Amino acid sequence: MEKIYDIMILGAGAAGLSAGIYASRGKLDTLILSEGITGGQMVLTNEIANYPGVETIKGYELVDIMRGQAKSFGCTIKANVKIVRYQLSGEIKEAELEDGRIFRAKSIILAPGGKPRSLDIPGEKEFEGRGISYCATCDADFFQDKRLIVVGGGNSALEEAVTLTNFASQVTIVHQFDHFQAFAHAVEEAKKNPKISFIMESELRAYMGNGTLEKVQIENLKTKEISELETDGVFVFIGYKPNTDAFKGTVEVNEKDEFIVDPAMRTNIPGVFAAGDSIAKRYRQVTTAVSDGTIAALSATEYVRAND
Amino acid sequence: MKYLRTNIHEIETAAELQKIINENENVMVCCGRMGPMCIPVYEIMEELEEERPEVKFYSMAFDSPESSVIRNAPECRGFMGLPFTMYYKNGKVAKATTSIQNMKQITSNLDQFLS
Numbered sequence: 514m515e516k517i518y519d520i521m522i523l524g525a526g527a528a529g530l531s532a533g534i535y536a537s538r539g540k541l542d543t544l545i546l547s548e549g550i551t552g553g554q555m556v557l558t559n560e561i562a563n564y565p566g567v568e569t570i571k572g573y574e575l576v577d578i579m580r581g582q583a584k585s586f587g588c589t590i591k592a593n594v595k596i597v598r599y600q601l602s603g604e605i606k607e608a609e610l611e612d613g614r615i616f617r618a619k620s621i622i623l624a625p626g627g628k629p630r631s632l633d634i635p636g637e638k639e640f641e642g643r644g645i646s647y648c649a650t651c652d653a654d655f656f657q658d659k660r661l662i663v664v665g666g667g668n669s670a671l672e673e674a675v676t677l678t679n680f681a682s683q684v685t686i687v688h689q690f691d692h693f694q695a696f697a698h699a700v701e702e703a704k705k706n707p708k709i710s711f712i713m714e715s716e717l718r719a720y721m722g723n724g725t726l727e728k729v730q731i732e733n734l735k736t737k738e739i740s741e742l743e744t745d746g747v748f749v750f751i752g753y754k755p756n757t758d759a760f761k762g763t764v765e766v767n768e769k770d771e772f773i774v775d776p777a778m779r780t781n782i783p784g785v786f787a788a789g790d791s792i793a794k795r796y797r798q799v800t801t802a803v804s805d806g807t808i809a810a811l812s813a814t815e816y817v818r819a820n821d
Numbered sequence: 822m823k824y825l826r827t828n829i830h831e832i833e834t835a836a837e838l839q840k841i842i843n844e845n846e847n848v849m850v851c852c853g854r855m856g857p858m859c860i861p862v863y864e865i866m867e868e869l870e871e872e873r874p875e876v877k878f879y880s881m882a883f884d885s886p887e888s889s890v891i892r893n894a895p896e897c898r899g900f901m902g903l904p905f906t907m908y909y910k911n912g913k914v915a916k917a918t919t920s921i922q923n924m925k926q927i928t929s930n931l932d933q934f935l936s
Contacts (some may be wrong), residue, residue: 549861549923550860550861550864550865551864552860556860556861557858558857559855559856571855572857573855573857573860592864592868593864593865593868593924595924595925619823641902641919641920642900642901642902642918642920643899643900643919644901645918646901646902648856648857648858650856650857651854651856651858651902651903652858652902652903652920653902655901655902707851721849724899725899725901738936746901756911798931808842
């Protein structure tokens, strides 16, 4: 007889792993399927200093602990799989993998997270790792005494721009608006740094170079004037896009493509819950994802037990 | 000296790397740190180790002086993103990539260059 899990969790970030820990510890037969790596955005975080109970920890170390906890309670985790079909309606939910395997469960928790937004302009693929980066912690030391551009106006962009001045000779922040979305202290820190300059109300239009990145094309959004700026590297920090495309048309989303859930993390489909960075909410932190995952697991547990 | 905390074998010296690529037809080496762009590649390699016994998977620490053989390889000229990932076929570099790679990109390189 084919196996039917109690709860299937799609996504293995902070929300998915937390849901896995709670559901499996509650003795429910739990499976986590993830199209990405275990840990999601947590892995991309070098240092986590505000996770309660832990003074400071590397992102990957926290992931290791969470994964170990989930597995110790009996949760099955399959990461880096490609899911080609979902069946969310009805009593039994399904996910079919590229290799033809079909997994079934009585309830599903959607925790697909988000991915860094890219600019989607000419030259992007060509110069990734050859001048374009999305991680200052990883790649900053390749740009010792070089000229850099940082794209974005949020906390990540401004904080990373300041970090990059420890390596680069100059950092130019290019931002599409005439003001920043970052917290005031981050803006102040960037503005008082002598190595940082600003190009406001402008957007990058193309990456150019020969083998490695050499310059970018910038459009002034007010005057529509296009100019070129020589640079050795570009760091892009323009936020995250929820990974909800595969579920649109089935699961209700808002205008930002975020899942709409109620306080119990229920979606519009019975037995389908959502949690983490992919849901509509104001703040996205490891702690809020952990909270969402916990609530979703407890709600799904209640649903499974009520329908057994 | 080991620098990395992964489940794949870490090559510690340039001599060990040379021996491995001389003795094995297909070798993939991820040269990186315990950082956000490198860890995903290690995890994918761990998973592929079971599926692809014809390929030998290894890591090497980017900050070890011994990895200069990869850092300074002509195939890595212009690379400015970790990790540097090398695909060796019959002792020679068949492909080198810079920065994070996903499962599809890695399996595509394995199919194309180490089949």
